Amino acid sequence: MAVTYEAIATQTLGSTASSVTFSSIPQTYTDVVYSIMTPTSAGTNTTIQFNGDSTTIYSHTQLYGDGSSANSLRGTDQSASLAGVSNGTASIRGNIMNYSNSTTYKTYLARGGAGGGTYLDAVVGLWRNTAAITSITFLASWPVGTVLTIYGIKAA
Amino acid sequence: MADTKIVVDCSTGEVQELELTAEEVAQRVADAQAYAAAKAQEEEEAVAKAEAKQAVLDRLGLSAEEAALLLG
Amino acid sequence: MATYVEIASVTVGSGGSAYVEFTSIPNTYTDLLVKFSARSARTNDAGGSDGKLEFNGVTTGYSSRMLLQQGGAYSGTSSTLFYFVNSNNSTSNTFGNMEVYIPNYAGSGYKSVSIDAVDENNASSAYGVLTAGLWSNTAAITSLRLTDNNGGYMQYTTAYLYGIKKD
Numbered sequence: 001m002a003v004t005y006e007a008i009a010t011q012t013l014g015s016t017a018s019s020v021t022f023s024s025i026p027q028t029y030t031d032v033v034y035s036i037m038t039p040t041s042a043g044t045n046t047t048i049q050f051n052g053d054s055t056t057i058y059s060h061t062q063l064y065g066d067g068s069s070a071n072s073l074r075g076t077d078q079s080a081s082l083a084g085v086s087n088g089t090a091s092i093r094g095n096i097m098n099y100s101n102s103t104t105y106k107t108y109l110a111r112g113g114a115g116g117g118t119y120l121d122a123v124v125g126l127w128r129n130t131a132a133i134t135s136i137t138f139l140a141s142w143p144v145g146t147v148l149t150i151y152g153i154k155a156a
Numbered sequence: 157m158a159d160t161k162i163v164v165d166c167s168t169g170e171v172q173e174l175e176l177t178a179e180e181v182a183q184r185v186a187d188a189q190a191y192a193a194a195k196a197q198e199e200e201e202a203v204a205k206a207e208a209k210q211a212v213l214d215r216l217g218l219s220a221e222e223a224a225l226l227l228g
Numbered sequence: 229m230a231t232y233v234e235i236a237s238v239t240v241g242s243g244g245s246a247y248v249e250f251t252s253i254p255n256t257y258t259d260l261l262v263k264f265s266a267r268s269a270r271t272n273d274a275g276g277s278d279g280k281l282e283f284n285g286v287t288t289g290y291s292s293r294m295l296l297q298q299g300g301a302y303s304g305t306s307s308t309l310f311y312f313v314n315s316n317n318s319t320s321n322t323f324g325n326m327e328v329y330i331p332n333y334a335g336s337g338y339k340s341v342s343i344d345a346v347d348e349n350n351a352s353s354a355y356g357v358l359t360a361g362l363w364s365n366t367a368a369i370t371s372l373r374l375t376d377n378n379g380g381y382m383q384y385t386t387a388y389l390y391g392i393k394k395d
Contacts, residue, residue, distance in 0.1 A: 005232035010394040035259060035392075037331035037340060065295035065303025065358075089362055091331050091340040111342055113360025115291045115309075120360035122295070147332060149258070149394040151231065157269060158244035158380030166236045166389065167252040176246055183287070184246060187377045191278055198304075 003154065008032070010149040017142045021052075022150050023135040027100040029152030034136065036084070036092040037147045042140035044087045044119065046112060047080035048094070049137045050127050054079045057128040064121035081125040084112020086140055094123075099133040106133060233257070233391050240385040244269055247375035250389045255334035255368055257391030262328035262372065264345075265386045266313035269379025275299070276312035276347045276355030277378045281328060283339070284371050289364040292343075297356040309361040311345035316382060318349035323385065334368040 006029075009022050025032065036046065049058075058081035063072050075081065084092035094110035106127045113120025127133075138148060159181065163172045176184075213223055235257075236250055253260070268277030275298065282290070292306040313324030324347035330339060341361035348354050374387060 003230070005392075007231045007394045035329075035331060035394075037259075039337045063295060065293065067293045067303055067305040070295055070301045070303045089338045089340045090360070091329055091342040093329060093342065111344065111358065113293060113342065113358075114340060115293060115360050115362025116338070116364070117293070117360070120293050120295060120358060122358055145337070147258075147394070151392075158246045160243060160245055161247050161249065162238055162240060162245045163249045163251055164236045164238045164389075165252050166250055166254065169236060171238055173241065173243070173245070180246070184375075184377070187280070187375075191377055 006152050008150045008152050010147065013142055013144055013146045016144060019137050019139045020142060020148050021135055021137040025134050025136065025150070026152065027132055028154070029100065030098065030155035031153040032096045032099045032133070032136070033151040033153060034094045034096070035149045035151070036086070036138065038086050038090045038143060039145040040143045041088050041114070041117065042086040042090070042142050042146065044085060046083040046086045046092055046138055046140045048083035048125065049080045049139065050106065050129070050133045051131060051135050052137065053129065058125065060123055060125040062121050062123045064119050066119050080139060081127070082110070082123045083125065083138065084110040084123060085117070085119045085121045086112055086114065087119065088114025088117025090114035090117060096133065102130055102132050104130060231393050235389045235391050237386065237388040240381050240383055242383045244380045244382050246380040247373050248381065248385070248387045249371060249373040251371040253370050253372065253389070254391070258332065258394040259392040260330040260333045260369065260372070261390040261392055263388045263390070264326040264328070264374060265323045266326065267323045267382045267385055268313050268315050268376045269382050270315040271317045271379070274315055274317045274349055274351055275353035276318070276324070277315045277376055279311050279313060279374060279376045281309035281311065281341065281343065282373045282375065283363055283365070283369045284367055285373070286365060290361065291364070292359045292361040295358040299353060309341055309343065309363070310357060310359055311343050312347055312355040312357055313345065313376070314347040314349065316379065318347065318354070319351070322348055330369065336366050338366065339363040339369060
């Protein structure tokens with residue numbers, strides 16, 4: 001039986017870091033899923049960049065709650081886009097659809113939040129570049145013990 | 157109301173349908189009451205907030221649409 | 229070991245069930261994922277029935293921050309790991325759709341939980357919630373219980389437990 005959902009790479013941090021990059025991502029899958037667990041706060045927001053690109057061609061829409069009110073915000077022409085809040089013992093996941101095509105801009109959906117933190121969110125993001133994604137960088141104040149993993153999902 | 161529980165043993169795959177204990181039945185009643193009380197309080201607060209908002213609008217002589225326009 | 233593996237599954241029978249519980253969960257995976265399709269026997273709120281997720285038979289140490297749709301969008305908190313499923317006076321033959329993700333479930337830290345739950349009702353009210361939950365307990369998760377806070381889960385409710393392995 002074909003393997004549909006496969007771990008590509010993982011990092012467990014033994015020291016703090018401000019970014020973690022997964023490079024040379026194989027182009028053999030259909031979608032990429034990322035999963036991040038933070039044992040303590042990594043700051044309010046995780047942000048994401050692709051292929052080392054920090055030009056202002058990212059945008060996002062975020063729905064978030066703080067336990068008393070629901071809000072939404074937009075970010076346009078950003079140098080990185082939101083990828084899930086991480087201010088506490090948090091679970092952050094994202095799905096980057098059709099990452100390896102060289103025809104369309106790249107979109108992703110993310111969920112983040114910490115039950116003991118301040119916010120939870122749902123995000124849709126856009127990278128206005130048609131290049132295939134070969135590396136992904138996650139930026140935050142990553143604490144020791146953070147586990148970051150990317151998985152490949154294959155359509156056929 | 158179901159008074160049974162389903163327990164799946166992941167090491168063997170066995171699925172059991174068992175009676176709830178007396179403590180579990182009591183906890184279920186307490187949980188339902190707590191949720192109903194919390195929801196009632198939320199609804200009261202929402203009504204109070206809406207009334208307070210309308211009172212301010214009445215004092216200012218504005219409609220809700222006009223207020224939204226000003227706060228836009 | 230494969231990356232995404234079904235550990236166990238269950239379908240509720242004709243008698244219904246107050247809760248569904250998975251026990252003896254192996255500690256050999258990295259994360260746990262639950263897919264839950266459920267209908268509650270509740271009949272006094274067509275918008276949905278609330279439920280809670282608990283681990284290891286422990287009833288304390290839970291907290292949640294939530295984004296809810298319940299007659300309008302708002303955010304709230306709870307002392308349980310909170311979700312909604314369809315009630316029995318919602319649209320017939322309709323079951324709520326829920327996913328639970330628990331990273332590092334067998335680790336020695338507090339457990340973070342992500343819940344996405346929606347129910348649908350072809351009427352004026354249908355509930356949904358995004359939950360960021362926390363179990364402030366360092367024990368590895370060895371059992372997982374989904375409890376309806378009202379009438380219990382009805383026949384054809386299903387729960388699937390998956391293990392996800394990072395390497």
